[in-house]
Amino acid sequence: MLDTFKAFIYNLRYMKEIKQPKLSKAEIKEREAKKLRKREFTKRLCKYQVVIILTSLLIVFGMVTAFAVVGGTFSEFFDITHLIKYFALTGITIISLNIVWIYLARDGMKDAKLVKDSVILYIIIFVAFILSTVTARGISIYMVPLCMIGLLVTVLYNANLAIFINAASVLLFYINFSVIASSDASFALIVSAFIQLLATTFLIVFTKNSYTRLSYIWKTAVVALLIGFGIAFLANMFFTTGDVSQTLISSVWSLLSILLGLAIFMTVLPILEKAFRVYSSFKLDEICSSDSRLMKRLREEAPGTYNHSMAMATLAQECAIKIGENPALARACCLYHDIGKLKSPLSFTENQTGYNPHDDYVPEVSVRLITRHTIDGANIIKEAGLPEILEQIALEHHGTQTVGFFLNKTRGITEENIDIDAFRYDGPKPSTKISALVMIVDTIEAATRSMGIDEDETLFRNKIHGLIMDKMKNNQFSNTPITLKDLQDIEDTLIASLPKLYHKRIKYN
Numbered sequence: 294m295l296d297t298f299k300a301f302i303y304n305l306r307y308m309k310e311i312k313q314p315k316l317s318k319a320e321i322k323e324r325e326a327k328k329l330r331k332r333e334f335t336k337r338l339c340k341y342q343v344v345i346i347l348t349s350l351l352i353v354f355g356m357v358t359a360f361a362v363v364g365g366t367f368s369e370f371f372d373i374t375h376l377i378k379y380f381a382l383t384g385i386t387i388i389s390l391n392i393v394w395i396y397l398a399r400d401g402m403k404d405a406k407l408v409k410d411s412v413i414l415y416i417i418i419f420v421a422f423i424l425s426t427v428t429a430r431g432i433s434i435y436m437v438p439l440c441m442i443g444l445l446v447t448v449l450y451n452a453n454l455a456i457f458i459n460a461a462s463v464l465l466f467y468i469n470f471s472v473i474a475s476s477d478a479s480f481a482l483i484v485s486a487f488i489q490l491l492a493t494t495f496l497i498v499f500t501k502n503s504y505t506r507l508s509y510i511w512k513t514a515v516v517a518l519l520i521g522f523g524i525a526f527l528a529n530m531f532f533t534t535g536d537v538s539q540t541l542i543s544s545v546w547s548l549l550s551i552l553l554g555l556a557i558f559m560t561v562l563p564i565l566e567k568a569f570r571v572y573s574s575f576k577l578d579e580i581c582s583s584d585s586r587l588m589k590r591l592r593e594e595a596p597g598t599y600n601h602s603m604a605m606a607t608l609a610q611e612c613a614i615k616i617g618e619n620p621a622l623a624r625a626c627c628l629y630h631d632i633g634k635l636k637s638p639l640s641f642t643e644n645q646t647g648y649n650p651h652d653d654y655v656p657e658v659s660v661r662l663i664t665r666h667t668i669d670g671a672n673i674i675k676e677a678g679l680p681e682i683l684e685q686i687a688l689e690h691h692g693t694q695t696v697g698f699f700l701n702k703t704r705g706i707t708e709e710n711i712d713i714d715a716f717r718y719d720g721p722k723p724s725t726k727i728s729a730l731v732m733i734v735d736t737i738e739a740a741t742r743s744m745g746i747d748e749d750e751t752l753f754r755n756k757i758h759g760l761i762m763d764k765m766k767n768n769q770f771s772n773t774p775i776t777l778k779d780l781q782d783i784e785d786t787l788i789a790s791l792p793k794l795y796h797k798r799i800k801y802n
Contacts, residue, residue: 341394341411348415349386352422353379353469359426360473382469389465390415396457410450413569417445417561418462424557425466428550430474434481435488435525435546439463440554443493444500444509445562448573452501459493484528485547492520492551504574504621509555517551572680577621580679581606581628587677588628590635597643598634601738602627604794609734611790615782618726626686626731629679633670633687637662657715660696664718667691682727689728690735691718692769722772729775733783736760741791754788 357379397410421442428436442462446455467486471479499512525547529540566576582588591599605627613623638644640651640662651659670687695716723729737760747753761780764770 341408342391344411344415345387345390345394346383348419349383349390352386352419353383355419355423356426356469357473359423360430360470363427363430378472382472385468386465389461390418393458393461396454409569413449413565413571414446414458416565417442418458420561421462421557422466422469426470426473428553429470433543433546434479434485435543436550436553437466437485437489438550438554438557439466439489440493440496440551441558441561443497444555444558445565447497447501448558448562448575449565449571452497455497455501456494459497460490463490463493480528480533481543484525488521488524488547489550491524492516493554495520496551504578506559506575509559513551513555517548521551522548566680567678570678570681572622572625572682574619574621576680577625580683581621581625587632587635587673587679591632595631595634595638595641595644597645598631598638598641601643601742602629602631604742605630605731605734605738607794608738608787608790609730612730612734612783612786613727615786616726616730616779618730622682623727623730625680626683626690626727627734629670629674629683630686630690630731630735631666631670632673633666633668635673636666636669641666660716663696664691667718685724686728686731688719689721689723690731691720692722692732692764692767693717693720694764694767694769722769723775724772726773726775726779729770729773730783732764732769733761733780734787736764737787737791741795746792746795750788754784757784757787 357375393414394411397414398407421439424441425437425439428438439459439462443455443459446458463486467482471482495516496513499516500509503509503512522544526540526544529543530537533540562573562575565571566573579585580587583592588599591602606624609623609627610620613620634641634644639648640659642649651662654662667688667690671684674684674687695713696718723732737757740756740760744756747756761784765780
């Protein structure tokens with residue numbers, strides 16, 4: 294019997310081996326690579342889940358603690374009955390934060406960036422929930438500064454993400470708060486939730502293209518008055534039996550909650566920018582100032598590079614607007630893209646006043662001095678604690694192009710085979726539209742400054758078009774989402790803007 298069973302098992306294995314097709318070495322390698330990717334994905338997913346679970350526990354029990362401390366009833370909130378309820382809330386919070394994480398990951402965001410963005414968002418939500426619990430318990434349910442979440446996400450990321458996060462966080466907060474407060478869905482709770490959702494949505498839409506603090510203040514004040522005060526007043530006036538004074542008090546708290554959210558937003562934003570090296574329009578204005586430390590150094594130590602970067606910034610702003618990118622970011626990236634030239638300013642022709650040190654070097658040494666400015670720039674930006682996007686652009690703005698002048702010079706003095714890769718920049722290639730834009734504007738501004746502008750518009754257009762297409766032929770845009778339509782818009786904008794920047798002047802006697 295045992296032998297029969299063994300024979301049966303053997304036959305099954307034999308048949309299985311026959312059915313399986315023989316795989317080539319390449320196919321076996323591909324299968325192993327897939328298994329490895331699955332394992333890595335599972336590990337990352339587990340890490341995210343651990344972070345989400347811990348954040349959810351902190352949010353729920355932080356809200357409970359804040360509610361109990363403010364109300365002076367700490368001992369009443371931590372018996373077994375309440376703990377079961379809080380863990381149920383933790384489950385709801387875990388689900389909500391997972392939805393937020395899925396929304397972040399939907400565009401195939403790089404793992405390192407996804408980790409950082411998730412942490413930033415969870416910190417914002419945690420801080421907003423704790424502060425809102427304190428004000429709602431200690432002052433009024435209408436005094437809930439949740440709009441700080443929408444404002445922070447808008448200025449650090451984008452309006453679409455902010456609207457989604459705002460809706461999810463408002464719903465999650467009021468569910469948690471109503472359960473912790475052991476109250477039914479009271480009228481005031483519903484009105485407060487509706488005001489926060491509507492007011493923050495309007496703030497996101499109105500402020501997404503705002504670049505000054507003054508514009509944020511007056512737009513927030515208008516929304517606070519019309520939506521915060523207006524809806525609270527009308528709702529309490531027509532749908533409750535309370536007196537007019539109580540209605541006015543609730544309406545004022547609703548108005549102040551939105552203004553308080555703005556104040557917290559202005560306070561927390563620079564802390565997040567410094568801690569995580571992210572950027573906002575305010576931060577970009579600050580670092581682009583001619584009084585900033587690195588801009589002062591560039592102006593004094595490498596004046597030619599400074600003038601080149603300033604001209605680039607003007608052109609890139611116009612191009613960024615045309616292709617729907619952030620013009621303030623484009624300007625900042627142009628101003629800092631060549632900051633690495635501070636390590637050796639005289640190695641670059643725009644800073645030379647007669648003596649050229651490359652006359653004393655062999656081409657290979659000259660190439661190393663030229664190409665290293667991308668890595669030097671990234672290191673300088675990192676040491677200064679500036680936003681990571683500037684470091685990325687400094688590395689990518691030349692991609693893997695060759696230093697043509699020294700490559701041709703070497704070809705003219707040797708008949709041996711030349712290793713072209715030794716004359717290339719280290720890369721990587723541009724990975725964003727802004728990075729590709731900086732690469733294009735860098736080349737075209739330098740070429741125009743050198744060759745001038747042709748009066749024949751067709752000839753001038755052909756030169757600009759040729760420079761852009763040359764980068765495409767060299768696969769410099771293969772890692773960026775830039776489109777042919779974007780490239781055409783950039784070309785048209787540069788053709789219109791360059792003559793204004795380098796216009797002719799009459800000669801003086």
